[in-house]
Amino acid sequence: xxxxxxxxxxxxVGDLQTxxxxxxxxxIDWWCTxxxxxxxxxxxxxxxxxxxxxxxxxDVPDGEGMAVRQLYLSDTAILITRFMAPGGVGEVxxxxxxxxxxxxxxxxxxxxxxxxxxxxxxxxxxxxxxxxYGRATHTLSATDDHSxxxxxxxxDLHLQSTAGVTLRPDGDDITARFTLSAGQAAAVVLTxxxxxxxxxxxxTLEGSVDAFxxxxxxxxxxxxxxxxxxxxxxxxxxxxxxxxxxxYAPTGAPIAAATMGLPEQTGGERNWDYRYTWIRDASLSVRxxxxxxxxxxxxxxxxxxxxxxxxxxxxxxxxxxxxxRVDGDPHLVxxxxxxxxxxxxxxxxxxxxxxxxxxxxxxxxxxxxxLIVGGDIGAIRGWKALSDVLDWLADNWDQPDExxxxxxxxxxxxTYSRLMTWVAFDRGIRAAHEFSRPADVARWTDVRDTVFRQxxxxxxxxxxxxxxxxxxxxxxxxxxxxxxxxxxxSPHDPDWISTLDAMEEELVxxxxxxxxxxxxxxxxxxxxxxxxxxxxFFYVEALARSGRLTQARHAFDKMLTYANHVGLFAEEIGPSxxxxxxFPQAFTHLALVTxxxxxxxxxxxxxxxxxxxxxxxxxxxxxxxxxxxTPGDAMG
Numbered sequence: 001x002x003x004x005x006x007x008x009x010x011x012x013v014g015d016l017q018t019x020x021x022x023x024x025x026x027x028i029d030w031w032c033t034x035x036x037x038x039x040x041x042x043x044x045x046x047x048x049x050x051x052x053x054x055x056x057x058x059d060v061p062d063g064e065g066m067a068v069r070q071l072y073l074s075d076t077a078i079l080i081t082r083f084m085a086p087g088g089v090g091e092v093x094x095x096x097x098x099x100x101x102x103x104x105x106x107x108x109x110x111x112x113x114x115x116x117x118x119x120x121x122x123x124x125x126x127x128x129x130x131x132x133y134g135r136a137t138h139t140l141s142a143t144d145d146h147s148x149x150x151x152x153x154x155x156d157l158h159l160q161s162t163a164g165v166t167l168r169p170d171g172d173d174i175t176a177r178f179t180l181s182a183g184q185a186a187a188v189v190l191t192x193x194x195x196x197x198x199x200x201x202x203x204t205l206e207g208s209v210d211a212f213x214x215x216x217x218x219x220x221x222x223x224x225x226x227x228x229x230x231x232x233x234x235x236x237x238x239x240x241x242x243x244x245x246x247x248y249a250p251t252g253a254p255i256a257a258a259t260m261g262l263p264e265q266t267g268g269e270r271n272w273d274y275r276y277t278w279i280r281d282a283s284l285s286v287r288x289x290x291x292x293x294x295x296x297x298x299x300x301x302x303x304x305x306x307x308x309x310x311x312x313x314x315x316x317x318x319x320x321x322x323x324x325r326v327d328g329d330p331h332l333v334x335x336x337x338x339x340x341x342x343x344x345x346x347x348x349x350x351x352x353x354x355x356x357x358x359x360x361x362x363x364x365x366x367x368x369x370x371l372i373v374g375g376d377i378g379a380i381r382g383w384k385a386l387s388d389v390l391d392w393l394a395d396n397w398d399q400p401d402e403x404x405x406x407x408x409x410x411x412x413x414x415t416y417s418r419l420m421t422w423v424a425f426d427r428g429i430r431a432a433h434e435f436s437r438p439a440d441v442a443r444w445t446d447v448r449d450t451v452f453r454q455x456x457x458x459x460x461x462x463x464x465x466x467x468x469x470x471x472x473x474x475x476x477x478x479x480x481x482x483x484x485x486x487x488x489x490s491p492h493d494p495d496w497i498s499t500l501d502a503m504e505e506e507l508v509x510x511x512x513x514x515x516x517x518x519x520x521x522x523x524x525x526x527x528x529x530x531x532x533x534x535x536x537f538f539y540v541e542a543l544a545r546s547g548r549l550t551q552a553r554h555a556f557d558k559m560l561t562y563a564n565h566v567g568l569f570a571e572e573i574g575p576s577x578x579x580x581x582x583f584p585q586a587f588t589h590l591a592l593v594t595x596x597x598x599x600x601x602x603x604x605x606x607x608x609x610x611x612x613x614x615x616x617x618x619x620x621x622x623x624x625x626x627x628x629x630t631p632g633d634a635m636g
Contacts, residue, residue, distance in 0.1 A: 003048060004045065004048060004343055004344050005023045005024070005025065005027075005029070005045075006578060006579070007045075007262055007343070007570055007578070007579050007580065007581075007583050008564035008565075008568070008570060008578065008579035008583070009023050009024050009025075009564070009565075010022060010023050010024070010029075010030075010564070010568070010583065011024075011070055011072065011079040011094075011566045011568065012077070012079075012242070012245060012258055012568065012584055013077055013078070013079050013094050013095050013096050013110065013245075014077065014096055014098075014245040014246075014258075015096035015097060015098050015099045015105075015108055015109075016098045016099055016100055016244070016245070016247065016248070016249035017034065017035060017036070017099055017104065017105055017108065017248060017249060017250065018031070018032060018033045018034060018035055018036055018038070018096075018108050019031075019032075019036060019245055019246070019258045020042070020094075020096070020110055021045065021258065021259070021583070022070075022079055022081065022094050024068055024069075024070040024081060024565065025055070025057055025068060025081075026055055026056050026057030026058075026068075026081050026083075026092055027044070027053050027054070027055040027057070028042050028053060028054040028055075028094075028110070028190075029042060029043070029044040029045040029051070029053045030042060030043060030044075030045045030046075030258070030259055031110070032275070033108050033155070033192040034104070034105065034106050034107075034108055034155075034192060034194075035104070035248070035326060036246075036248060036255050036258065036275045036326060037255070037275040037276060037325055037326060039131065039132040039133050039351075040052070040130075040131075040132075040133050040134070041129045041130070041131055041152070041155070041157055041192065042054060042129060042130070043130065043133055043134055043340070045259070045262070045343060046133075046260075046261050046262075046337075046340050046341070046342060046343055046349050047134060047339075047340040047341045047342070047349075048341075049341070050130060050134040050339065050340060050341070051130055051133075051134050051340065052128050052129045052130030052131075052134060053126070053128055054125075054126070054127045054128070054129070054190065055124070055125070055126045055127075056092050056112050056114060056123065056124075056125050056188055057081070057083065057092070057123065057124060058083035058085045058090050058121050058122065058123060058124075059122040059123055059124035059177060060083070060085045060086065060122070064085075064086055065086055066083060066084060066085045066086065067083075067084040068081065068082065068083055068084070069081075069082045069084070069565075070082070070565055070566060071565075071566060072238070072566050072567070073093075073216065075219060075220055075223050075237055075241075076095075076215065076216050076219035076220065076241070077095065077096075077098075077215070077219055077241055077245055078093055078094070078095040078212065078215055078216060078219075079093070079094045079095065079566070080092070080093050080094075081094070083121060085119075085121050085122075087119045087120050087121060087122075088116055088117075088118045088119020088120050088121045088181075088182065089116065089117050089118040089119065089121070090114065090115065090116040090117070090121035090123065090180065091114070091115060091116075091117065092112055092113065092114050092123075093111075093112070093113045093115075093212060094110065094111070094112050095110075095111055095211075095212060095215045096108065096109065096110050096111070096215070097109065097111075097211050097214050097215045097218070098215065098218050098219075098249075099249060100218070100249050101249060101250065102249070102250050103250060104250045104327075106193060106194050106197070107191060107192065107193045107194075107197070107200070108191070108192045109189060109190065109191045109192075109200070109211075110189070110190045110191075111187060111188075111189050111190075111203075111208055111211055111212070112187065112188045112189070112190070113185055113186070113187045113205075113208055113209070113212060114180060114185065114186050114187070114188070115180065115184065115185035115186075116180040116181055116182050116183070116184055116185075117182060117183075118182055119181070119182060120179060120180070120181045120182070121179065121180060122177065122178070122179045123177070123178055123179070123180065123186075124175070124176070124177050125161075125165070125167075125174070125175060125176040125177075125178075125188060126170075126173070126174075126175050127150075127159050127173060127174045127175075127190075128173040128174075129150050129152070129157050129173075131150075131152030131153060131155060131157075132152065132153060133337050133339075133340065133351065134339065134340060135337075135339060136152050136153045137152075137172075138150050138151055138152040138157075138172060139151045139172065140169060140171075140172045140173070140174070142167070142169065143199065145166045145167060146160060146161045146162070146163075146165065146166070146167060146202065147159075147160045147161075147167075147199065147202060148160075148167050148169075148174055149199065150172075151195065152195075153195075154194070154195050155192060155193070155194065155195055156192070156193050156194070156195050156196070156197065157190060157191070157192050158189075158190070158191040158192075158193065158199050158200060159174055159188070159189075159190055160188075160189045160191070160199075160200070160202055160203050161176065161186065161187065161188050161189070161203075162186050162187045162188075162203055162204060162205045162208065163186070163205070164178050164180075164184075164186050165178050165186045165187075165188060166178070176188075185205060185209075186205065187203055187205055187208035189203045189208065219241065222244065223237060223240070223241070225293045225294055225296075226240055226292055226293050226294070227291075227292060227293035228240075228292050228293070228593075228596075228597070230596060230597065230599075230600035231596075231599075231600060231603075232560075232596045232600075234567070235560060235563070235567055235592065235596070236292075236592075236593055236596050238566075238567035238568075239567075239589035239590075239592050239593050240292055240294070240593065242568060242584055242586070242589045243285065243289075243586055243589055243590065243593075244294075244297065245258075246258060246584070246586045247297060247301075248277075248326035248327075250326075250327075251300075251304050251326055251327055251328065252297065252299075252300025252301045252303065252304050253277040253282065253301060253304050253324070253326045253327075253328070254277060254281070254282045254285060254301065254586055255274070255275050255276060255277055255326060255586065256274040256275070256276065256277075256278050256281055256323075256582070256585065256586055256587060257274035257275070257570075257571070257581075257582035257583060257584060257585045257586060258275070258582070258583065258584065259274065259275070259582045259583055260272070260273035260274060260275055260349070260350065260351060260582065261273065261337075261340070261342065261343065261346075261349035261350060261351075261582075262343055262346075262570070262580070262581055262582045262583060263342070263343055263344075263346035263580060263581070264529040264530065264571065264572055264580055264581045265346075265529055265530070265574075265580065266343070266344050266345075266346055266574070266580070267344065267345050267346055268346060268529075269346075269347070269348065270529060271342060271343075271346050271347070271348065271349055271350055272350060272353060272355075272582070273332075273334070273350050273351055273352055273353045274353075274571075274582040274585075276323045276324060276325055276326070276332060276353060276356075277304075277323060277324050277325070277326055278322060278323045279305070279308075279320055279321070279322055279323065279324075279363040279366060279367055280322070280360070280362065280363050280366045280404065281586060281587045281590070282301055282305070282370075283301075283305065283363070283366035283367050283369065283370035284366055284370075284587075284590060285298075285301070285586070285590045286298045286301060286302060286369075286370040286373050287369070287370075287373050287594075288590055288593050288594050288597075290373060291597060292593065298373075301370070302370060302371055304328065305367060305370060305371060306371065306382050306385060306386075307328060308320060308321075308324065308328060309367065309385045309386065309388075309389050310381070310385045318359065318392075318396075319364075319388070319389045319392050320363055320364065320367065320389070321356055321357075322355065322356060322358055322360045322363055322406075323353065323355070323356050324356075330356065332352045332353045332354075332356040333352045333354075334350055334351070334352040334353055334354035335350070335351055335352055336348035336349065336350055337349040337350070337351055355402075355406040358401070358402040358406060359399075359401040359402060359411070360401050360402055360403060360404065360406070360417065361393075361396075361397060361399075361401045361417045361418075361420070361421055362401075362403075362404055362414075362416055362417045362419070362420035362421070363420070364389060364390075364393050364420065364421065364424040365419070365420025365421055365422070365423030365424040365427075365486070366420060366423075367389075367424075368386065368389075368390070368423065368424040368427040368428055369423055369424075369427050369486070371386055371427075372427050372428075372430070372431045383431075383435075383437050386428065386431075387428070387432075387437070387438070387439050390424060390425065390428045390439070390444060391440065393421065393424055393425075393447075394425075394440075394443055394444065394447045397418075397421045397447065397451065398454075399411075400412050400413050400414075401414060401417050403416065403417055403469075403470070404416050404417070404479045405479070405515055405516070412469075412470040412471075412472065412473075413458070413470050413471040413472070414469065414470045414477075415455060415459035415467055415468060415469060415470060415471070415477070415480060416469075416477060416479040416480055416482075418451055418454060418455050418459065419455060419459075419480070419482070419483060419486065419488055420486070421451050422448055422451045422452055422455065422488060423486050423487075423488075425444045425445070425447055425448035425451070426448055426487070428444055429441055429444050429445055429448065432444075452488075455467075455488075458471040459471060460495065461474050464476075464502055465495075465498040465499075465502065466498055466499040466501075466502035466503070467480050467483065467495075467499045469516055473520075475516055475517060475520045476499075476502055476503055476506050476507055476516065476517075477515065477516045478503065478507055478513050478514065478515050478516065478532065478535035478538065478539070479515070479535075480499065480503075481500075481503070481513075481535065481538040481539055481541075481542045482538060483496060483499075484496055484542065484545055484546070485538075485541065485542075485545070491542065491545035491546040491547070492546060492547065496546070497546065500542060500543075500546060503539070507535075508539065509531060510558065511536060511539075511540075511554070511555035511558040511559055512531035512536050512559075512562075512573055513531055513532060513535035513536045513538070513539045514529075514531050514532065514535070515529075515532045515535055529572060529580075530572035530573050530574040530575070530580045530581075531572060531573045532571065532572055533559070533562070533569050533570070533571060533572060533573060533585065533588040533591070533592075534571075534585070534587045534588050534591045536555070536559050536573075536591075537556075537559060537588070537591035537592050537594070537595040538591055538595070539555065540552050540555050540556045540559065540595040540598075540599065541591075541594055541595045541598040541599075543555060544595070544598045544599045544601075544602040544603075545598060545602065547602075549599075549602055549603060549606055552599055552602075553599060553603075556595055556596070556599055559592075562577060562579070564579065568583070568584040568589075569583075569584060569585055569588040569589060569592070570582065570583040570584065570585055570588070571583075571585040571587075571588065
């Protein structure tokens with residue numbers, strides 16, 4: 001078996017159009033370019049032999065006592081890997097200067113600056129790209145000792161170095177060895193371009209340092225917009241930067257994670273491609289972004305979403321797919337990459353995602369909520385698109401679907417799907433009244449109330465005294481932790497407290513929360529999975545809103561111990577506390593942010609006493625916030 005670093009043993013750098021993972025050993029083992037969802041040039045995380053990598057690290061033999069530490073430069077996306085070697089202390093700074101533009105860029109540059117702060121440290125470089133997920137061969141050509149070109153199908157990768165770093169061919173790959181003393185530095189620069197494009201200007205150390213300062217200034221400036229001043233400033237800032245890194249700047253569409261194929265169970269088959277934009281995930285991020293002060297990012301996604309629900313954006317008989325590529329392309333054909341071993345033998349490795357064709361009716365609730373949050377319904381064209389979607393939903397809401405977890409075990413009448421259908425009509429009705437928009441409000445109201453009654457009658461299990469996963473089961477489901485958040489029930493309603501108690505007994509393991517029990521509710525896949533970080537943070541928020549502050553605070557603090565060394569989370573936590581699934585996971589960081597804000601809010605209430613009119617029910621935000629904070633073209 002080939003050796004693989006733990007999934008959590010990485011930091012991420014990116015330029016807002018693509019991203020790379022760097023292990024704590026100094027290896028870039030994941031990079032897709034020119035977009036998040038493009039084929040990889042480095043993918044040794046999925047096959048250590050065939051995937052390709054670029055390693056730049058202190059060249060110290062095993063057993064000589066070197067310690068390695070990795071950190072982010074505070075409040076930035078600049079990743080520092082430090083090597084405490086026997087002869088001195090060196091470090092490598094990895095970063096990409098953000099391309100915060102509405103135009104897709106074809107050229108993308110990753111800079112690696114090595115320097116020594118004490119003594120003398122030898123470094124070694126090995127650059128072994130493998131194009132098209134390792135399926136394609138490449139050729140190597142050299143301009144001089146400091147500039148080479150890897151030419152692959154449709155893409156070129158330029159590798160350039162500054163003085164003191166001589167690049168030497170190793171077959172069709174490149175290696176280098178060099179030594180730096182205290183105060184010295186050198187840079188290695190990787191630039192991906194379309195095939196045949198001219199080589200970028202040769203880098204200088206001064207130019208690389210200038211790029212470093214430009215990158216740092218961007219992130220410090222961007223983070224000044226953050227209005228969060230709560231108790232967990234550092235981890236919320238890190239989550240905000242992570243969410244920004246996972247957002248495709250030209251369209252404003254966030255992806256679910258930077259990677260594909262990382263397993264939910266090591267050695268298992270639950271290995272999906274998460275480099276796409278899920279309507280659900282992205283829509284739920286809008287309110288959090290606005291609450292954090294990042295209104296531009298929230299409204300950019302709302303415009304992207306509006307374009308998806310416009311009739312000319314329909315890709316099928318349904319108004320929305322559950323996911324799209326970052327440019328809005330609905331075609332995500334799933335294919336197994338059988339030539340790849342998979343992370344620690346976890347096969348198949350899948351590119352594309354067949355779940356894009358599933359029916360998941362909950363997305364209409366999340367989308368409707370996102371489109372009206374902030375008190376702005378946008379221009380006439382935006383309202384017309386949303387109104388048409390709700391008219392369609394009024395005809396189609398009462399049917400089985402695949403549900404939020406994209407199970408492949410057949411359609412069911414999922415309670416969460418009905419819950420979010422209720423949200424869709426509730427938000428549409430409120431907006432129509434608030435903004436005096438034309439709509440079939442009477443019909444929407446009738447459907448909304450019918451959905452409500454159906455959930456109460458069929459989604460409630462009398463024996464279990466809890467809301468359950470779907471109408472024909474007694475299985476619990478952590479997605480229903482959102483019931484009070486969306487305003488369907490009060491967080492102090494006895495039926496909700498009973499449901500929360502049942503979840504604690506069956507789905508919660510020392511603050512960690514399972515989505516559901518796959519043995520009790522087969523999902524059509526072999527194997528098991530870990531606890532879902534998303535659900536664990538939703539649980540914290542539900543506890544806080546229900547008045548269980550001590551328990552919520554304890555659960556939140558324990559969850560933070562599962563973050564990796566630079567504050568990042570994958571999708572799941574495994575039996576031994578290891579991170580599993582694609583990495584880093586945007587939905588996890590979104591839920592962390594909302595949990596932190598809920599805890600801050602409820603702890604402040606507890607400290608100052610209940611306010612007049614406060615009955616413990618969180619407000620349904622979205623219709624009364626100042627219009628000046630929300631540009632009028634967000635839907636128009």
